[in-house]
Amino acid sequence: MAKKKSDRGESYRPATSLVLAGRSPYEYEGFVNTPLYRGSTVLYETYDDLVHHRNKYAYGRRGSPTLNALSGALADFEKSAGVLLTPSGLSAISTALLAVVKAGDHILVADTVYRPTRVICEGVLKRLGVETTYYDPLIGDGIRSLFKPNTRAVFTEAPGSQTFEMSDIPAIAKAARDNGAISLMDNTWATPLYFRPHEHGIDISIQAGTKYLGGHSDINLGTISVNKEHYPRVLATHGDLGINPGPEDVYLALRGLRTMGIRLERHMESGIRVAKWLQSRPEVLRVLHPALESDPGHAIWKRDFSGACGLFSFILKPEAAKNIGAFFDELALFGMGYSWGGFESLAIPFDCSGYRTATKWNPGGPAVRLHIGLEDPDDLITDLAEGLAKLG
Numbered sequence: 001m002a003k004k005k006s007d008r009g010e011s012y013r014p015a016t017s018l019v020l021a022g023r024s025p026y027e028y029e030g031f032v033n034t035p036l037y038r039g040s041t042v043l044y045e046t047y048d049d050l051v052h053h054r055n056k057y058a059y060g061r062r063g064s065p066t067l068n069a070l071s072g073a074l075a076d077f078e079k080s081a082g083v084l085l086t087p088s089g090l091s092a093i094s095t096a097l098l099a100v101v102k103a104g105d106h107i108l109v110a111d112t113v114y115r116p117t118r119v120i121c122e123g124v125l126k127r128l129g130v131e132t133t134y135y136d137p138l139i140g141d142g143i144r145s146l147f148k149p150n151t152r153a154v155f156t157e158a159p160g161s162q163t164f165e166m167s168d169i170p171a172i173a174k175a176a177r178d179n180g181a182i183s184l185m186d187n188t189w190a191t192p193l194y195f196r197p198h199e200h201g202i203d204i205s206i207q208a209g210t211k212y213l214g215g216h217s218d219i220n221l222g223t224i225s226v227n228k229e230h231y232p233r234v235l236a237t238h239g240d241l242g243i244n245p246g247p248e249d250v251y252l253a254l255r256g257l258r259t260m261g262i263r264l265e266r267h268m269e270s271g272i273r274v275a276k277w278l279q280s281r282p283e284v285l286r287v288l289h290p291a292l293e294s295d296p297g298h299a300i301w302k303r304d305f306s307g308a309c310g311l312f313s314f315i316l317k318p319e320a321a322k323n324i325g326a327f328f329d330e331l332a333l334f335g336m337g338y339s340w341g342g343f344e345s346l347a348i349p350f351d352c353s354g355y356r357t358a359t360k361w362n363p364g365g366p367a368v369r370l371h372i373g374l375e376d377p378d379d380l381i382t383d384l385a386e387g388l389a390k391l392g
């Protein structure tokens with residue numbers, strides 16, 4: 001936020017930064033929020049300004065006060081050289097990958113990444129002559145043995161999509177750096193509030209702002225935070241591809257930013273509470289949540305992360321398979337639908353066994369992913385208990 005006379009100019013704690021970042025009320029007649037600017041054309045006042053590119057903004061596709069407020073706020077937060085905004089989490093992933101690879105390159109990708117990330121690797125990247133090797137997310141420093149002379153990038157995500165394996169990100173980022181490769185991470189689960197990828201050696205940190213940044217299931221947005229070394233390359237690709245989100249979605253993300261801290265605290269608290277309750281249930285084989293002490297990834301989570309969101313999975317005992325539909329249909333508070341990170345709770349079944357290649361997914365029973373929203377956790381537990389009762 002632009003300084004007031006009374007501003008003490010301190011470096012603030014995260015909760016305070018979320019309130020202040022990306023706002024300059026005294027530049028906008030004192031209005032608290034940065035206005036929503038629509039527009040493609042930006043007029044230059046004089047011929048001289050035009051030919052010498054003297055406007056702060058050249059063209060709507062290249063930025064506006066609304067877009068720059070969000071990207072600047074996020075860059076301060078991630079402590080990076082800059083943040084680029086895209087119209088979805090997936091376009092942030094594809095833009096970042098396209099910015100770093102060229103024909104003939106090889107990349108290493110965690111076997112447990114968000115599935116559409118694999119689709120980019122097997123589709124667009126393969127067609128452009130980029131080869132992908134998938135690695136076990138638990139590989140840690142062992143990833144060194146997978147580098148080839150043409151390995152250009154390592155793409156990771158922690159915890160793993162759907163199955164929540166915790167990777168040793170600092171070890172993987174260091175191995176990438178030592179081998180001259182660029183490291184990228186999908187950090188949507190923790191958000192930069194609970195894990196700061198750049199502080200752990202990651203070059204490019206990606207977030208589907210669709211989830212907790214928006215927080216209300218009403219936008220799609222992606223963010224790419226880049227360190228100084230690689231920012232020019234990602235900035236150029238982002239500009240050349242002409243990728244930017246619409247101003248309404250960006251405005252809603254700025255609005256979401258203000259409450260993200262307290263929302264996440266509640267998602268985390270309620271998520272852990274429901275996860276522990278599920279652990280105590282006779283129908284449940286296993287709960288996959290790195291914040292639980294019993295989870296195999298807990299030690300790494302505790303070492304590197306400062307919190308958890310509301311997303312985790314659990315495995316039902318195999319007998320549940322025949323009545324799994326009745327379980328889902330009985331749930332009143334958990335909607336069935338994709339995405340997550342909104343104020344509402346969600347539940348979906350999943351099965352990764354058909355597409356993972358470096359690891360085997362064989363959980364021993366039907367798998368369910370939950371997003372714990374902002375409802376009262378006691379009501380969510382009652383709802384789940386009613387669903388479980390239908391398993392017979």
Ligand SMILES: Cc1ncc(COP(=O)(O)O)c(C=O)c1O
Nearest residue numbers: 088089090114188208210221339
């Ligand atoms: C981990 C992760 N990354 C990226 C995305 C993609 O975000 P979007 O749906 O905005 O493209 C998702 C969406 O579910 C996700 O779960």
